[in-house]
Amino acid sequence: xxxxxxxxxxxxxxxxxxxxxxxxxxxxxxxxxxxxxxxxxxxxxxxxxxxxxxxxxxxxxxxxxxxxxxxxxxxxxxxxxxxxxxxxxxxxxxxxxxxxxxxxxxxxxxxxxxxxxxxxxxxxxxxxxxxxxxxxxxxxxxxxxxxxxxxxxxxxxxxxxxxxxxxxxxxxxxxxxxxxxxxxxxxxxxxxxxxxxxxxxxxxxxxxxxxxxxxxxxxxxxxxxxxxxxxxxxxxxxxxxxxxxxxxxxxxxxxxxxxxxxxxxxxxxxxxxxxxxxxxxxxxxxxxxxxxxxxxxxxxxxxxxxxxxxxxxxxxxxxxxxxxxxxxxxxxxxxxxxxxxxxxxxxxxxxxxxxxxxxxxxxxxxxxxxxxxxxxxxxxxxxxxxxxxxxxxxxxxxxxxxxxxxxxxxxxxxxxxxxxxxxxxxxxxxxxxxxxxxxxxxxxxxxxxxxxxxxxxxxxxxxxxxxxxxxxxxxxxxxxxxxxxxxxxxxxxxxxxxxxxxxxxxxxxxxxxxxxxxxxxxxxxxxxxxxxxxxxxxxxxxxxxxxxxxxxxxxxxxxxxxxxxxxxxxxxxxxxxxxxxxxxxxxxxxxxxxxxxxxxxxxxxxxxxxxxxxxxxxxxxxxxxxxxxxxxxxxxxxxxxxxxxxxxxxxxxxxxxxxxxxxxx
Ligand code: GLA
Ligand code: ZN
Numbered sequence: 001x002x003x004x005x006x007x008x009x010x011x012x013x014x015x016x017x018x019x020x021x022x023x024x025x026x027x028x029x030x031x032x033x034x035x036x037x038x039x040x041x042x043x044x045x046x047x048x049x050x051x052x053x054x055x056x057x058x059x060x061x062x063x064x065x066x067x068x069x070x071x072x073x074x075x076x077x078x079x080x081x082x083x084x085x086x087x088x089x090x091x092x093x094x095x096x097x098x099x100x101x102x103x104x105x106x107x108x109x110x111x112x113x114x115x116x117x118x119x120x121x122x123x124x125x126x127x128x129x130x131x132x133x134x135x136x137x138x139x140x141x142x143x144x145x146x147x148x149x150x151x152x153x154x155x156x157x158x159x160x161x162x163x164x165x166x167x168x169x170x171x172x173x174x175x176x177x178x179x180x181x182x183x184x185x186x187x188x189x190x191x192x193x194x195x196x197x198x199x200x201x202x203x204x205x206x207x208x209x210x211x212x213x214x215x216x217x218x219x220x221x222x223x224x225x226x227x228x229x230x231x232x233x234x235x236x237x238x239x240x241x242x243x244x245x246x247x248x249x250x251x252x253x254x255x256x257x258x259x260x261x262x263x264x265x266x267x268x269x270x271x272x273x274x275x276x277x278x279x280x281x282x283x284x285x286x287x288x289x290x291x292x293x294x295x296x297x298x299x300x301x302x303x304x305x306x307x308x309x310x311x312x313x314x315x316x317x318x319x320x321x322x323x324x325x326x327x328x329x330x331x332x333x334x335x336x337x338x339x340x341x342x343x344x345x346x347x348x349x350x351x352x353x354x355x356x357x358x359x360x361x362x363x364x365x366x367x368x369x370x371x372x373x374x375x376x377x378x379x380x381x382x383x384x385x386x387x388x389x390x391x392x393x394x395x396x397x398x399x400x401x402x403x404x405x406x407x408x409x410x411x412x413x414x415x416x417x418x419x420x421x422x423x424x425x426x427x428x429x430x431x432x433x434x435x436x437x438x439x440x441x442x443x444x445x446x447x448x449x450x451x452x453x454x455x456x457x458x459x460x461x462x463x464x465x466x467x468x469x470x471x472x473x474x475x476x477x478x479x480x481x482x483x484x485x486x487x488x489x490x491x492x493x494x495x496x497x498x499x500x501x502x503x504x505x506x507x508x509x510x511x512x513x514x515x516x517x518x519x520x521x522x523x524x525x526x527x528x529x530x531x532x533x534x535x536x537x538x539x540x541x542x543x544x545x546x547x548x549x550x551x552x553x554x555x556x557x558x559x560x561x562x563x564x565x566x567x568x569x570x571x572x573x574x575x576x577x578x579x580x581x582x583x584x585x586x587x588x589x590x591x592x593x594x595x596x597x598x599x600x601x602x603x604x605x606x607x608x609x610x611x612x613x614x615x616x617x618x619x620x621x622x623x624x625x626x627x628x629x630x631x632x633x634x635x636x637x638x639x640x641x642x643x644x645x646x647x648x649x650x651x652x653x654x655x656x657x658x659x660x661x662x663x664x665x
Contacts, residue, residue: 001243001266003302003391007335007383008143010039010077011344011361012307015065016046017351024366025065028348029072031368035361036380039075040347041306042066043132044149045111047081051128054088059135066141075143077343078136080231082125083149084111089124096121099157101202115155116223117163122230130234137239145235146306147228147246150270152254154220156200165195167219182494183211210412211495217408221256225263232263247306250290251424256404258297258445267298268306270345272313273330275628276320284333284615284628288435289428291337293402293443300393300442302340305331310344311359311372319357324371325659328379329626332661335383336617336624340390342383344376385644386663392620397602398434399442399450401458402427406446409463409495416487417520420540426459426485429585433593438604438616450475450482455600457483464489464504473510477573481600484511485580486543487518502543511577512550512570515543527558529566529582534591538566542582550579567592569599576600607638614656623664627656641665 010032018024032040042065043050049061069076090097090108096118099105106113114121136142154160172178176192185191190209192198199205201213232244243265248257250269261267273287294303310327312319322330331342349360361376368377402424410423427443434441442453446468450456456475461484469489476482489503498504502515520541521527527538531554544561547568554567568579576599580592605618613629623641627633633656640651641664654662 001301004340005390006038006387007390008039008075008304008341008343009380009383010037010074010341010347011041012044012346013040013042014045014346014348014350015042016049016061017348019049019061022064024348025068027366028362029068029074031362031373032074032347033072034368035373035377036384037074037347037361039077039143039341039343040069041077041079041146041343042069043081044079044146045081045084046079047084047128048086050081050132051086054092057131059131062136066136066139070139070141074141076139076141077144077146078132078142079146080125080129080132080148080235082114082129082147082231083151085114089121090114093118093120093124095157095159096124098153098155099160101156101200102204103156103202105157111149112151112153115157115159116227117155117157117159119159122227125227125231126234129231130238133235133238137242142239142242145232145239145242145244146268147231147244150247150249151224151228152249152252154200154254156202160223161199163223164200164216164219165198167222168198168215169195171215182496183209184496185209208414210409210414213412214405214408214495217253218256218405220254221259221404224255225260228260228263245304245306248294251293251402251407253404253407258404261297264298266301266304267294268304269294269334269339270307271305271334272307272309274316275326275330276312276322277316277318280326281613281629284626285432285435286428287333288337288615288617289431289443291334291339292396292431292435292441295338295394296399296442296444296448300338302338302391302393304341304343305334305339306341306343307345308334308343309359310361310376311363314355314358321359323659324375327372327375328382329628329659329661331379332382332624332663333615333626335386335389336619336622336626338394338619342379382645386622389620389622392622394440394617394619395605396440396442397453398439398455398457399444399448399453400427400431400434401446401456401461402431402443403446403461403463405465406461406463409491410460413462413491413495415520416518417541421460423460426583429589430457430459430593433589434597435615436612437593437597438606438608438618439597439602440605440618450480451478453480454602455481455483455596458488459485460487461485462487462490463493463495464491464498464507465493469505469507472577473506476510476575476577479574481576481578481596482510483578483580483596486541486583488515488579508548510570510572511568511579512548512572513545513565513568513579514548515545515581517544518542519544527556529584530554530557531567531588531592532595534587536584536588537586538582539585540583542566545579545581550577556582608635609638610635621665625654625656625660625662625664627658627660630658632657633660637664
């Protein structure tokens with residue numbers, strides 16, 4: 001998408017809730033302008049208004065709203081309504097209702113409760129989307145398409161089972177024997193002799209075949225993608241120049257976001273960081289990971305912060321109002337990592353229904369007299385000063401591999417430590433080491449390009465997909481530094497263990513090691529390993545490895561494998577391949593990354609110095625400093641900068657108060 005030249009400031013606007021009090025719509029327009037809102041997302045849940053009965057359409061509400069928005073200079077992110085259906089639809093066509101894993105069909109209710117395969121549902125969605133595109137394709141307010149809402153879940157109905165079997169036939173070249181072999185079905189006498197004998201993994205049925213589970217996850221993801229493609233077909237046809245996005249949720253892995261992102265014009269993220277509930281510094285650090293994922297998913301291009309709360313949410317166990325100043329700080333954290341928007345759920349608080357106590361820009365009082373409104377309006381003013389940041393990118397010297405497919409593979413196998421896997425947490429743990437040092441870090445999939453990075457870290461990269469072994473080999477040969485951890489390169493794309501010793505094939509040569517055994521480590525029975533004179537706990541899981549030429553940097557200091565290598569470095573071609581054979585949730589990643597950064601000749605992205613409690617991010621020409629800690633922080637600037645919000649030159653030591661931030665150029 002072309003940069004807009006201004007930060008989109010807006011969010012979910014559901015004026016359908018005030019259809020009987022339309023004077024509120026005029027008040028909305030007035031207050032939006034006052035709050036510096038330049039865009040609103042409309043129509044997300046408007047299906048029952050625009051098609052009150054099958055084939056009966058009434059677009060008057062949307063016409064009015066879009067015209068009002070246009071008259072007031074507010075752009076429209078127009079949503080397709082498939083995230084929630086009108087009751088008549090499932091009453092007439094029960095097949096659109098989702099069937100749970102139990103085999104029981106759901107009744108009407110909530111959202112997302114539909115079958116993604118159902119031809120009727122697909123047709124109904126395509127139809128309403130076509131009508132929306134036909135009607136509003138030339139509307140001057142139309143800015144972007146927002147497809148559905150937070151796609152998620154799965155359906156186990158007969159239509160989906162049949163579609164799954166068709167998916168499998170394609171996957172295995174219509175060859176049942178191939179499937180039997182890849183799924184290892186001969187064991188336990190589970191060889192299938194007809195495709196009809198296969199169905200989705202279920203608690204009451206087949207749930208001990210990791211390859212089946214993996215295929216099902218891939219199928220569910222592909223169904224979402226094909227459902228999405230069905231939705232956007234009329235939009236691509238009628239509005240080819242209008243960008244298309246859909247809102248994703250963090251590291252939700254029911255859909256392979258990294259694959260789906262390829263179909264979007266830009267990636268969007270619904271972000272609800274719990275600053276007010278957990279340790280705010282930890283949350284600030286953790287959220288840099290999600291923002292880096294979203295930027296990387298879109299190939300490094302800006303993403304949209306499609307939803308966030310200007311106040312509290314209503315769906316945590318305990319929902320707490322954020323302290324003053326947090327809202328702007330939290331929103332700017334997204335911008336610092338590549339967001340070209342700050343959008344909210346939702347503009348005006350519902351009076352009834354499920355979300356009546358979820359934060360919104362306008363509270364039940366209905367006026368601008370609230371702290372939240374003032375904070376949003378004040379941020380609106382600030383965002384106006386950041387227009388030139390849109391389109392700019394973050395240059396990363398480092399990448400962490402965090403692969404959606406691998407997240408499933410690491411979840412489905414039985415062995416070693418069945419309780420503690422936490423694939424995304426492992427990736428986040430390594431990623432933050434760069435974030436806290438002011439070094440931008442991309443978060444990429446296995447199949448993305450490594451060559452632009454000086455250092456690539458692959459935490460718990462258990463599954464190595466086709467072509468990836470060669471890619472790692474070439475990357476290191478050509479001078480890259482690659483770090484692998486325990487249980488590395490164990491299985492292939494089909495989740496079958498590589499024969500001939502681990503890590504797979506020629507990776508043994510690249511890393512100069514051989515992993516002979518792996519073991520889980522029970523809590524309370526942790527062991528130790530040593531690196532540069534410091535001792536670390538070995539926890540959760542470890543590999544017993546042998547050096548086959550690699551330099552041994554650290555060794556185990558407990559267990560029968562005491563004295564054997566635990567951390568290695570192998571010079572290979574022009575590069576280096578590191579192996580850390582154990583998991584540690586303490587200081588190890590911090591200390592080891594310090595060494596890696598020096599080794600790879602990586603320097604922080606700016607010359608500004610501060611403690612690790614200050615987050616420093618560079619995006620294009622802009623530098624952001626954040627204080628998420630519970631203490632006043634300082635930083636020392638390396639030259640004279642322009643403080644964009646303070647509109648003055650700054651140099652030397654600066655102070656960051658609680659919830660503090662500074663944007664420099
Ligand atoms: C999600 C949904 C919104 C709303 C918010 C509440 O992000 O997309 O419709 O329910 O959660 O936080
Ligand atoms: Zn279904």
